[in-house]
Amino acid sequence: MNPDVMQAPVAAIKPHPMTLHGDTRQDNYYWLNEPENPEVIEYLNAENAYTDAVMAPTKPLQEALFNEMKGRVKENDESVPVKDGNYYYYSRYIEGGEYPLYCRKKGSLDAVEQIMLDGNVMAEGLSYFSIGGYEISDDEQILAYGIDTVSRRNYTLKFKDLTTGEILADEIPNTEGGAYAWATDNKTIFYMVRDQQTLLASKVYRHEIGTPIASDVLVYTEEDPQFYMGLGRMKSKKYIISVSEQNGVSTEYRLLESSNPTGQFVPFYPREEGLEYSIEHFEDKFYIRTNVDDATNFKLMEVSEGQSADITKWKEVIPHREDTYLDGMEVFKNHLVLQERSNALIHIRIINQATQAEHYIQFNETAYDAGVSSNPDFETNILRYSYTSLSTPSSVYDYDMDSQAQTLMKEQTVLGEFDKDDYASERLYATARDGIKIPISIVYKKGFKRDGSQPLLQYAYGSYGYSIDPYFSAARLSLLNRGFAFAIAHIRGGQEMGRQWYEDGKLLKKLNTFNDFIDVSEYLIAEQWTSKDKLFANGGSAGGLLMGAVTNMRPDLYKGILAAVPFVDVVTTMLDESIPLTTGEWEEWGNPKQKEYYVYMKSYSPVDNVEAKDYPNMLVTTGLHDSQVQYFEPAKWVAKLRALKTNNNLLLMHTDMEAGHGGASGRFKRFHDIALEYAFMLNLMEIHS
Known part of the structure; x- marks a missing residue:
């Protein structure tokens, strides 16, 4: 040079x-x-x-x-299918393709493939293209998805009839990509619009398929620009959630029963400075991951439906621990899965809902990354999780939470002369000037x-x-x-x-x-x-x-x-x-x-x-x-x-x-x-x- x-x-x-x-x-x-x-x-x-x-x-x-x-990339590649409802969903790449195809098969992996979206076709003639997530109506017929062709993360929300292949006339610009939530009526969807100056999502709207966008109903406005917003549907599918969060300071979830789309969002617990929480719905109660009562590393609590606004009704399930950070949770009918972090490593903890017996998934390397993956099926006893390390390609496992048997579903293919045994990884510790390791x-x-x-x-x-x-x-x-x-x-x-x-x-x-x-x-x-x-x-x-x-x-x-x-x-x-x-x-x-x-x-x-x-x-x-x-x-x-x-x-x-x-x-x-x-x-x- x-x-x-x-x-x-x-x-x-x-x-x-x-x-x-x-x-x-x-x-x-x-x-x-x-x-x-x-x-x-x-x-x-x-x-x-x-x-x-x-x-x-x-x-x-x-x-x-x-x-x-x-040359190390397997060009014809696909993700591990995830069962949700009656379909198995996955994405795949074709040889020479820059963008994924989003696909599904009904009932069995041997069924005929349906291509929902072909990113390569959609991106033709564009210098930039991104699909910002998708959501499918409960009857599994209408696909809501966002596309960005500028790279400002302003996604245009579009809809596709998966039975006919028709792209519907409904088109909503400047939405937050992936933040879409269907009601159970299969025609009402909630979305967030981004302010074009601050680029913050601050408004939640309700849209009914087939009606003019101008008639969409504004259902919530976040007035405080210091809060970031999120929107989605809970795993139980009973509730649509809108959340406002000031990172490291305060959280407020608002709930709407998805069977009552014209109702009002109701705060789970009103925002309070210093109080952070996240929630998962399970049967007639909610699990709450929260820092209440100075739980710096967060603890797990639960509360019955309808009582969440009274914090005295929150009951401790797992106490705060000085050496372990409660990173997240996943709820199943028979199991509760906690993702924890200690000593700069992720740990996955399995708790049987009926017996309270628990164990951790065992990982063998000294430095690695693991995480709970996509698990939309509430009834299953199989946990899907991901694993990787500096020398181990990204892997997806199915883990039987009862028998503790696990199956490697996929390891990232690395073409060419790659042998992970040719590489070594270590965990080291440096002493900072104030004595911290x-x-x-x-x-x-x-x-x-x-x-x-x-x-x-x-x-x-x-x-x-x-x-x-x-x-x-x-x-x-x-x-x-x-x-x-x-x-x-x-x-x-x-x-x-x-x-x-x-x-x-x-x-x-x-x-x-x-x-x-x-x-x-x-x-x-x-x-x-x-x-x-x-x-x-x-x-x-x-x-x-x-x-x-x-x-x-x-x-x-x-x-x-x-x-x-x-x-x-x-x-x-x-x-x-x-x-x-x-x-x-x-x-x-x-x-x-x-x-x-x-x-x-x-x-x-x-x-x-x-x-x-x-x-x-x-x-x-x-x-x-x-x-x-x-x-x-x-x-x-x-x-x-x-x-x-x-x-x-x-x-x-x-x-x-x-x-x-x-x-x-x-x-x-x-x-x-x-x-x-x-x-x-x-x-x-x-x-x-």
Whole structure:
């Protein structure tokens, strides 16, 4: 790679002072916030052209990487069928197809296949395409589904008569994808509409098939922009639920009997600051996963139908535990399944409803990811769950909750010369500067040398209580086979070690997240897993904020940084309520209108802390239509870095002009993006094939 092949783009400086709390920040690139401005598009295109020119010598390597990744994929592939009602539902891919076909068979897997949706046909002529979930009416005849052709996550709700194949005239724009709920009458459906400024779903409507959309009835409006909304049907199918949630602060479920679609949604328990809960219906009662009574890691309670509004009627089923986080639950007629988390690992607990006898499913690896999968059948004694690890491809199991026998239904096929025994994974622990032990999951190809001579890619997220568990990636084999190790740092801000792990990595404790990542890097170097000149760091979205922060704090630790759709202009974004999703984020980052939060956020906000100093090699990626982290955040960050950095290390930005937060659509297109990232690192390690 030669950065001198052409002059790097220089964004125009147009001073934009912003004063708050007696402090003035100067944003020289605020003008990049205008996607309609031709000068903005010209700048983004110039950055793309520069990246293409610098990376041109790696094109053969990128092509080889792409072909490797695609070559590991079984092109004719399908999911394990799930029985729901009278049908088995599954998705499958065809050879060369970018998008799935959604299919079903009636009564038996030997029955004739019915293709409900063919994503490849539907996506013809479109640069971006996504099906945002589907729901089928109780009589199994009408399919409700959402499609997005822009990548702003505004899904148009459409309907298909599965008996005739006809696409119905009803068409509802700007809905929340997948958040659809049918009533039992097979003609009434509930959906949520997104505000086009904030992109938050804030209104629930009722629609009757065949009637004008203009006559749809508004049944609920969420007035508080700090709450995110959800909508669905409970597994028992008795209730439709609408939920409002302020992450880490408060929850409110509202219930409507699905047999009474014109009725009113009634709160299960009214929102109360500090009280969070989720519910599952079972016969004449509800199970409640809640943090009531200072249950930081949540506990399980139950309450009879009709009594939920009286919290004194809630009865404890499983008490709070300091060392175990109650992650979720699944209810069956004869069994209760709990998903728990302790010591940065998932555990699945089975409880017999009649006898209260219980046991855990046994997993053998030291670091893995497991989870309860799709289980719509209430009557069955078979639990479907998923399992994977850094060296074990994604697998689906059927587990007999009575006999404890399990059947492997499918293991992800990895074509080519793949043998999972050629790879090793370990669980390590780094000691953070405050004495806390930070778990690390690491994978490498056997033969990896622990002498600091080999490269390593360190990944983390560390926000919203979202845990990054050890997962298999067939694409990642292209790095491991070329001598890289890959490590996931389970830093604070996630929830791997319980709810307190999250609480200690948000708001005025956010610096723990960045310090943890740096301390893990120093541990990996000290233990000779790699060295400073061979260590790379990667994170996306809020993990991109992590990349920006550690790059400012310790640029000397890393050979290169990969920052995907990075949230790097924290203060400016959190002050602008017109930007999508801002107000709902105040409980994660703080509201900078309050001076205490302003000062703290400014202390780590990547854009605000760029200085005239040496920076590592950097590749920054974004999408023009990103609805979660707007493209102008990384664009401003790169422009400022380019103006101030004092060395000649690479600084590249690639903007996908057709995609949003999730990148390119289609199962193969994304491999081009991964190939670019891998080629960036491999070339810096002088690995050219």
